[in-house]
Each structure stands twice: as structure tokens, then as C-alpha cells.
Amino acid sequence: MSATPNDTAVQPFVSHPIRLTLNGRQRELNVLPWTTLLDLLREQLDLVGSKKGCDHGQCGACTVLRxxxxxxxxxxxxxxxxxxxxxxxxxxxxxxxxxPMQQAFIKHDAFQCGYCTPGQICSAVGLANEGRARDTAQIQELMSGNLCRCGAYSNIRDAIEAVVLGDPQ
Ligand code: FES
Ligand code: FES
Structure with a gap:
């Protein structure tokens, strides 16, 4: 049997419906199967706080909480x-x-250019939720996936310490 035109026609890409709660608001969206969460946030929903640094899972600038x-x-x-x-x-x-983590970053001056800061803060909130960090070394290790090209690490660490371990002041 020979192929009909419909057999050989290129099928359009199909978007998938998803439902999620985003920043407390219920959303119903259609997404293409290869769309990353970062591109959905930034390109489709105009939430550009999450940053695209490397786009390869190596810098942490895009960190959000799921x-x-x-x-x-x-x-x-x-x-x-x-x-x-x-x-x-x-x-x-x-x-x-x-x-409180945002307040601590301000209090401890934990940023310079600010590009990594949204990811640092979201990651630090996730770290606090995990409840695994008991001292400075563990905070540093568990935050090692978030890079800061400005080198504001000591102040970032101080801010996170203040929330996770308690501010000595
Ligand atoms: S942009 Fe996602 S880890 Fe760098
Ligand atoms: S504050 Fe500039 S990259 Fe971290």
C-alpha cells in the first residue's frame, strides 16, 4: 500500500497543558515539551528575577523552589x-x-552586581528548609552550587548564617 499525503505530513509539535501554583497563584498553561522552567518563567510569564547564567546547571543563578x-x-x-x-x-x-533571607542579604550587604542574588536567596531558603546545615562549613558546602562572579561570598555566607544559625547581634 502506498503512503497517503497524511502519512508523510510533518506533524505539528504538540504543547502540553500543565497546572501549577506559581507564587501562590494557580496557573493553567500550555508548554512545549522542551521548554525549560527557566524559559517558561522568563520568556512566557515575564518573571525575569530568575537569571540565566550558564543554562547548564553550573551556576545556580536560575534557582527556584519547587x-x-x-x-x-x-x-x-x-x-x-x-x-x-x-x-x-x-x-x-x-x-x-x-x-527574612531577603532582609538578611540587605543587612549583610550580600551582593554587588546582584545578578546571582535571586538564585542565591532562593537557594538559601531551600537550604534553610532542608535543615541540614549546622555550621559555617556546611553552609558553604551546601551553597557551593551558587556561584558569584563578584566574589561576594563572605557576605552571602554571613547573611545565610544569620538566618540558618541565628544572628549573633
Ligand atoms: S542558569 Fe541554571 S545553573 Fe546556571
Ligand atoms: S553579586 Fe554579582 S555575581 Fe554575585
Whole structure:
């Protein structure tokens, strides 16, 4: 039997419906199967706080929280977030009241250019949620996936320490 035109026609790419809670708001979206969470946030939803640094899971600039756990949005397909609760840097504050980790970053001057900062803060909140860091060395180790090209590491560490271990002042 010979092929009909329909057999050989290129099929259009199919987008997938997903539902998620994003920064406290329920969303129903259609995403292409290869769309990363980072591109969904930045390109489709205009949430540009999460940054694209390397796009390869190596810098942490894109870190967001999925069900309270930190993930690299550049390595997470949007379709994998169906049913998830997502929090980005835009959703951390409670209205005008900054999240304690955001306040600590300001208090400890834990940024210079600020490009890595949203990922650092989301990662630090995830670290606090994990409850595994007991001292400075563990904080440094568990934050090692978040790079800062400005080298603001000591102040970032101080800010996270203040929240996770308690501010000595
Ligand atoms: S942009 Fe995702 S880890 Fe660098
Ligand atoms: S503050 Fe500039 S990259 Fe971290």
C-alpha cells in the first residue's frame, strides 16, 4: 500500500497543558515539551528575577523552589512541574514585607552586581528548609552550587548564617 499525503505530513509539535501554583497563584498553561522552567518563567510569564547564567546547571543563578526544594530552573522541564508549587524570587516576600533571607542579604550587604542574588536567596531558603546545615562549613558546602562572579561570598555566607544559625547581634 502506498503512503497517503497524511502519512508523510510533518506533524505539528504538540504543547502540553500543565497546572501549577506559581507564587501562590494557580496557573493553567500550555508548554512545549522542551521548554525549560527557566524559559517558561522568563520568556512566557515575564518573571525575569530568575537569571540565566550558564543554562547548564553550573551556576545556580536560575534557582527556584519547587515544593519547597531548590531546583535549577534551567535543567527542569516545565512539563515536569505539572501539579507543583513553585516559588520564585518574586514570590518570596509577603506583600511589602521581605522574606527574612531577603532582609538578611540587605543587612549583610550580600551582593554587588546582584545578578546571582535571586538564585542565591532562593537557594538559601531551600537550604534553610532542608535543615541540614549546622555550621559555617556546611553552609558553604551546601551553597557551593551558587556561584558569584563578584566574589561576594563572605557576605552571602554571613547573611545565610544569620538566618540558618541565628544572628549573633
Ligand atoms: S542558569 Fe541554571 S545553573 Fe546556571
Ligand atoms: S553579586 Fe554579582 S555575581 Fe554575585
Amino acid at each position: 515544593d519547597g526544594k531548590r531546583v535549577n530552573a534551567c535543567l527542569t522541564l516545565a512539563v515536569m512541574c505539572d501539579g507543583a508549587e513553585l516559588t520564585t524570587i518574586e514570590g518570596l516576600a509577603d506583600g511589602d514585607v521581605l522574606h
